[in-house]
Amino acid sequence: MGESHNEDVLWVMHMIMHRYRAKQFEMLRDGNHDVTHMEAKVLSYVGRNPGAAPGDLSRFMERDKAQLARLIKGLRDKGLLTSDSDPLDRRIMRLTLTESGLEIRKTMQQQGQRLNKLGIRGFSEEEHQQLLSLVGRVYDNFEQE
Template sequence: MRKSLDHVNQMADEPAEQVFDAIHSLMHLYRAQRHNDLRDGPRDLSHMEHKVLGFFARHPGSTQSDLAVHSGRDKGQLARLVASLKARGLLEARVDELDRRNVRLHLTTEAQAVHQALQRHERRMVNAAVAGLSEEERGQLLELLGRIRLNLESQP
C-alpha cells in the first residue's frame, strides 16, 4: 500500500516539477542569450559588470556602499568590479562636495551609450519572447508567477 501512495504522490509532483523545469529552462536560455550579447557587445561586459552599470544608471551619484546595500554582494567583489569599470573608462568617481569622505559614482558618456544599447537590445529580446501572447495572457502569466512567488516567500 505504501508503494502505491508514493507512486501517486510522485505523479502529483510531476506537473509542479515540469513548471519549474520550464521556468528554469526559460531563464537559462534568456541568460545565455544575454551573456552572449554582453560578451559580443562593444565592451565585453560580464553579467555583474552589466548589473553594476545598471545600478549606477538608475541611481547616478550613489556610492559603492549604496551598491553593496542594494545588491547584498560581497564588498570586496564589488570594489574590484567598480575599480575595473573605472579603469576601463565606464565609471567615474566624483568627490561629494558636502562630505569629501564620500565618492559618488557616475556612468561615463561611453557607459551611458553602452547601457542604452544593451537596454534596447534587451527590450527587443523580451518583446520577441512574449510575441504572440495577448495582453490578457501576459497578465495571466504575471498573476500566476506572482502567486508562485508568494507561495515560495511564505515558506519558513
C-alpha cells in the same frame, strides 16, 4: 527542458533567466562590448540610480565590499564608470556612468526589450498581463517572508 523539472516553477523561472542572460551577453559580446555579467549589473543599477553609493550597490547585488570594489575599479579602468566624493560627506563615493557606460546600458536595455518580446511571442495581451500578475505574486510571496 527536462521532464523532471516541469512542475518546479522556480527552476523554470531560473532557466528562463539563464537563457535570457546568455542571449543578452551573446549580443554584448558580438557587439564588441567587453562587459561581464556582474559588470552589467553594476552598469544597470548605476544607470537607474545615478549617484548611488557603493554601499547601496553592495546591498542590491548582495556582494561584499571587496568584491564590489574590484568591479567598480574594473569599470573605471574600462572608462565606463566614474566615482566622485559626495560634496556633503567626502567619505562617501558617488558612482555615475560615463558616456560609454551609458551607451552600453542603452544597448543592454534595447536587447532586453527585444528579448522580452521574444519571450512572450505568441501571447495575447491578456495572457501577458496574467503572466505578469502571477510572477508578481511569486515575487511578493518572497518579499513577505
